[in-house]
Amino acid sequence: GAVVSQHPSRVICKSGTSVKIECRSLDFQATTMFWYRQFPKQSLMLMATSNEGSKATYEQGVEKDKFLINHASLTLSTLTVTSAHPEDSSFYICSAPDRLAGDLYEQYFGPGTRLTVT
Amino acid sequence: GNSVTQMEGPVTLSEEAFLTINCTYTATGYPSLFWYVQYPGEGLQLLLKATKADDKGSNKGFEATYRKETTSFHLEKGSVQVSDSAVYFCALRLTGNQFYFGTGTSLTVIP
Numbered sequence: 001g002a003v004v005s006q007h008p009s010r011v012i013c014k015s016g017t018s019v020k021i022e023c024r025s026l027d028f029q030a031t032t033m034f035w036y037r038q039f040p041k042q043s044l045m046l047m048a049t050s051n052e053g054s055k056a057t058y059e060q061g062v063e064k065d066k067f068l069i070n071h072a073s074l075t076l077s078t079l080t081v082t083s084a085h086p087e088d089s090s091f092y093i094c095s096a097p098d099r100l101a102g103d104l105y106e107q108y109f110g111p112g113t114r115l116t117v118t
Numbered sequence: 119g120n121s122v123t124q125m126e127g128p129v130t131l132s133e134e135a136f137l138t139i140n141c142t143y144t145a146t147g148y149p150s151l152f153w154y155v156q157y158p159g160e161g162l163q164l165l166l167k168a169t170k171a172d173d174k175g176s177n178k179g180f181e182a183t184y185r186k187e188t189t190s191f192h193l194e195k196g197s198v199q200v201s202d203s204a205v206y207f208c209a210l211r212l213t214g215n216q217f218y219f220g221t222g223t224s225l226t227v228i229p
Contacts, residue, residue, distance in 0.1 A: 034215070
């Protein structure tokens with residue numbers, strides 16, 4: 001099946017710095033990608049929808065200026081956590097839909113990025 | 119609104135025991151339903167899915183039936199193995215590829 005990769009898999013940064021996380025669809029094109037955040041022992045919460053060629057759509061309560069999303073190409077979306085703070089420490093997961101046929105899509109998830117802000 | 123409620127864990131079972139993880143949903147439309155599995159340190163992997171009422175999804179010995187009348191999609195396996203230890207997420211998807219996830223149920227299978 002299709003594969004979605006994320007880089008880095010783990011990152012530790014100091015408070016106040018910015019961190020960029022990449023999400024790539026390896027063998028298919030994705031005009032839309034999704035970014036989720038997962039807190040320990042909790043579910044995935046959708047943060048934003050990344051749209052190739054247009055602005056990202058953010059869920060209610062997610063700060064646009066804090067979590068910058070750029071859908072640079074049909075296979076790459078990046079999430080930049082700006083001025084990171086310890087409360088931003090979390091597991092970030094992206095996903096991308098691959099069109100199977102007609103309006104039928106299969107959603108593929110990346111392996112996630114563990115961000116730790118010290 | 120749209121939401122998924124699943125059985126809280128953690129669940130600990132002995133090898134070869136029967137597994138049930140309950141999942142119910144609330145949706146404004148006609149969702150597709152999914153079970154995803156997350157192994158330690160990894161992302162989500164699709165385990166099985168069902169796209170309409172009365173469909174049964176199955177994979178690797180796991181099964182779940184889409185029950186519209188009870189708005190449920192309970193996950194079952196007749197005989198669990200140690201390798202099944204993971205966190206299981208129930209999810210629904212409406213149009214537009216947006217998913218709503220349950221809180222996850224951690225399963226530990228002991229030899």
